[in-house]
Amino acid sequence: MKLWLVLCLALIWVELHNGACQQLKRRKDAGESRVRPGGRRVKRPLKPKEGGAKGQSLLTQVLDKGRFLRLGPSTALPPGRSVELRCKGSSIGWSYPAYLDAYSDSRLSVKHSDKYSQLLLTAPSAADTGPYSCWVIVCDGTECEKDHDRSYVSYIYFTDKDNLFVPSAIHFEIVYLRPDRPAVVPCRVTDPQAKVSLHREVPPEELNANETLVTYDPTKGFVLQNPSPEHQGVFYCKAVARGTPQISNKFHLLYVEVPVSPPFVSLEAFPGSVRGGDDINVTCTVLGEPEVDVSFLWFYPGQDHHRPVRVHTSWRLVNRGKGHVTRQSQSVLTVEDMETIDFGEYMCKTKNPQGETIVATNISNISP
Ligand SMILES: *[C@@H]1O[C@H](CO)[C@@H](O)[C@H](O)[C@H]1NC(C)=O
Ligand SMILES: *[C@@H]1O[C@H](CO)[C@@H](O)[C@H](O)[C@H]1NC(C)=O
Ligand SMILES: *[C@@H]1O[C@H](CO)[C@@H](O)[C@H](O)[C@H]1NC(C)=O
Secondary structure, three states: OOHHHHHHHHHHHHOOOOOHHHHHHHHHHOOOOOOOOOOOOOOOOOOOOOOOOOOOOOEEEEOHHHOEEEOOOEEEEOOOOOEEEEEEOOOEEEEOOHHHHHOOHHHEEEEEOOOEEEEEEOOOOHHHOEEEEEEEEEEEOOEEEEEEEEEEEEEEEEOEOOEOEOOOOOOEEEEEEEOOEOEEEOOOEOOOOOEEEEEEOOOOEEEOOEOOOEEEEOOOEEEEOOOOHHHOEEEEEEEEOOOOOEEEEEEEEEEOOOOOOOOEEEEEEEOOOEOOOOOEEEEEEEEEOOOOOOEEEEEOHHHHHOOOOEEEEEEEEEEOOOOEEEEEEEEEEEEOOOOHHHOEEEEEEEEEOOEEEEEEEEEOEOOO
16 A cells, blocks of 8 residues: 555544545645646646536536536436546636545546546446546636636435445544534434434433424534533434335544634643652643644743653543543653753643743742
8 A cells, every 4th residue: 555545544534525636636636747626736827708508507427428417506326337527618627526535536436628628547446436526727927716606516416225335434523513613423424315313322312303403414413503511422313215114334523612712822831840860741731622733832041952752742632521522732841860050940831723932930949
């Protein structure tokens, strides 16, 4: 297996939704001539108003005997049979479910010609269910961008009666509930006609989809409009089309109530009082949102003297009563066998996407 693929498989557990793998793959492909969707492509002279009439989708499916089917907002197709999509225009970008980038790109190919661009997906399966989109790229000199007025999407369901739920690599997924935004339990289906319900495991109960608070969207899953601590727990979805009901993977819903802000930091030295020859641990702790990364930078008295120290950084999720979950990120700086140069100010600088916070403490020698 290629290294980037192995990396992706590992990363996908952590960053399923932010497209990290696509970026990784794109960087890797940067040297190749193949055009990746979303990436900048080679400029071509712009022909304005090419393609169909305004408002009509330029995204079509090629059927047998050279017939074309203009794709609407959603389409249901049988799995197994290769799919060819075309988009009219000389300069076209594509996007497709992230899953295809991460796992099995050899089944997917994109080719461009002067008049249209073609996306070919061989042996599609339930897992390929998702939005397929193409758009016209317009260029002004060297700057190219997506023409949002000529962007078309069709959500394709690969309806598989053995896989009513779109398979996922994550068997036990964490869904964070926040008071200020809707939460999604991502049990998508491969058959838009399936009847889907949401169930709590313990105590066993069904969460009713009602128009205001909990809705089901087959392209997303269950959407909880106003998540609250009462929605926490382990859930699964159940789908019925024809035949026996099927059960989805499990979802752990966790309630999070941490304001988005620069890191909230505390700094502690252990032991509290030291003398020459002692060992010391200085611990810098940040509490924050579960998915937000925090970085640490240390400044300490022996730094200019290249004093060897050890730094150990880690994080874990902490349940802070009433089921509120925060991420505790920690960096521990260890100095062994304290010397004169080691006494003084220890400073921990922490950073998250919202800003940075610096804390400091003075360590003095209790027996000079
Ligand atoms: C919708 O469901 C929620 C949670 O199950 C419930 O509290 C609420 O009363 C329901 N609303 C309506 C209009 O049925
Ligand atoms: C510092 O932390 C390490 C790792 O947790 C531990 O093994 C060591 O005993 C600690 N030292 C002191 C002085 O607390
Ligand atoms: C540590 O000591 C220095 C020098 O006395 C002082 O300037 C600094 O403000 C102190 N820092 C803290 C965090 O108390």
